[in-house]
Amino acid sequence: MIIYPILEEGATIGVTAPSSGVKAELHDLLKLSCSRIQTKGFNVICGDTAWTQEKAKSSPAKIRAKEFNAMMCDDKINMIIPPWGGELLIEILEDIDFENLKSKWILGYSDTSVLLMAITIKTGIATAHGTNLMDLRGEYSDHTTAMWQAVLSTKTGESILQHSSLKYQKEWDYTAPSPCVFHLTEPTYWKAVSNMDVKIKGRLLGGCIDVIRHLIGTQYGDVRHFQQQFIHNESILWYLENCELTTTDLRRSLVQMKLAGWFENCSGLMFGRSNANQPVDNYTVEDIYKELSEELQIPVIYDMDCGHVPPQMTLINGAYAEIEIENGKGSVMQFFNP
Structure with a gap:
C-alpha cells in the first residue's frame, strides 16, 4: 500500500x-x-x-x-x-x-x-x-x-483536482523581476497523439527522464517490485519530462525503459513541455510520441504542465490518477488511495 x-x-x-x-x-x-x-x-x-x-x-x-x-x-x-x-x-x-x-x-x-x-x-x-x-x-x-x-x-482516502494552466512561460527573463516569478505569456495546449480527447487512469510515477533513466538496473529503479509490493499490480501512468536531451537521446532512453520492463502494465505516457527535444536528421519529438503510442498500444499525452517549462502541476508518485484532455485543456484528478 x-x-x-x-x-x-x-x-x-x-x-x-x-x-x-x-x-x-x-x-x-x-x-x-x-x-x-x-x-x-x-x-x-x-x-x-x-x-x-x-x-x-x-x-x-x-x-x-x-x-x-x-x-x-x-x-x-x-x-x-x-x-x-x-x-x-x-x-x-x-x-x-x-x-x-x-x-x-x-x-x-x-x-x-x-x-x-x-x-x-x-x-x-x-x-x-x-x-x-x-x-x-x-x-x-x-x-x-x-x-x-x-x-x-x-x-x-480523499482526492484533489487540478486543471491545466491558462498560459506557460516560453523563456526566462531574469532582467525583469516581477511579483510572480514566472512570466506566463504563451497559451497552454495539451496534446495527444490521437488528436482526440483522451482519458487515462493509473498510478502515477515519473520525473525528469534525463536523470531517472540512470536508475534502470538498480535497486532504486525496480518498478516491478514497486508494482507487486505497493500498488497491487495496478497499471502505472508515467509522466516524464525532458530537460536537455536531443530527440535521438530521448528515444534511446525510452527504448531502454521499455527493454527494462518499465512500461509493462502501463496505461499511458504523459510528457511535459520542453525546450529541449532538438530534432536530429528531421527526427522530431512528435515522431517519438507516435512511435511509442503504436509500439505500446497506449495513449500518449504531451505538452502538459510538468517540468522545466513552467508552470507545473503537483503530481504525486504513487497516487491513483484520472487524466482527461478535451479540446486542448487537461485535468488531473488524484486519489490518495492506499
Whole structure:
C-alpha cells in the first residue's frame, strides 16, 4: 500500500540540498524564498548544504545524505523542499537510510526526481513532483504552481483536482523581476497523439527522464517490485519530462525503459513541455510520441504542465490518477488511495 504524508498548518519545512546548493551571490534569493514560505504560516529550518555549491554539488555525497537522513528522522521537521535540482543527486542514494525514513512530503523536480522516485519505489511513501523552493520567492504564485499546498494537504482516502494552466512561460527573463516569478505569456495546449480527447487512469510515477533513466538496473529503479509490493499490480501512468536531451537521446532512453520492463502494465505516457527535444536528421519529438503510442498500444499525452517549462502541476508518485484532455485543456484528478 501507498503511505501518504500530510501537510498541516504551521508545519516546519526543512530546506536541504541533496543535489545542488545555492552559491553565495544568490543567497538573497534563498532567504527571500524562505521568508515567503514563512508568510504562509510555515516554519523553516535551513540545513548547511543549502548555502554551498562547488564542483556541481552542494557538498560531498556523504554530507548531503547525512543531512537529508537527519531531517527525515527529526520529528520537528514535517516536510522537505530542496532549493532546486542539479546534476549529481544519484551519488547520495547508497547512503540514504531508506529503512528508517519517516512519512514526510518531499517536494521538487529536475534532479530531485531521482530521490522522489527512489523513495516511492523502495518504501511505498508517496512523494511530490512539483515546484522547487526557489520558484516560491514571488509575492504570489500563479494558480497552477500554488496548488502544491492544497495537494499536499489532501488526506489519505480523499482526492484533489487540478486543471491545466491558462498560459506557460516560453523563456526566462531574469532582467525583469516581477511579483510572480514566472512570466506566463504563451497559451497552454495539451496534446495527444490521437488528436482526440483522451482519458487515462493509473498510478502515477515519473520525473525528469534525463536523470531517472540512470536508475534502470538498480535497486532504486525496480518498478516491478514497486508494482507487486505497493500498488497491487495496478497499471502505472508515467509522466516524464525532458530537460536537455536531443530527440535521438530521448528515444534511446525510452527504448531502454521499455527493454527494462518499465512500461509493462502501463496505461499511458504523459510528457511535459520542453525546450529541449532538438530534432536530429528531421527526427522530431512528435515522431517519438507516435512511435511509442503504436509500439505500446497506449495513449500518449504531451505538452502538459510538468517540468522545466513552467508552470507545473503537483503530481504525486504513487497516487491513483484520472487524466482527461478535451479540446486542448487537461485535468488531473488524484486519489490518495492506499
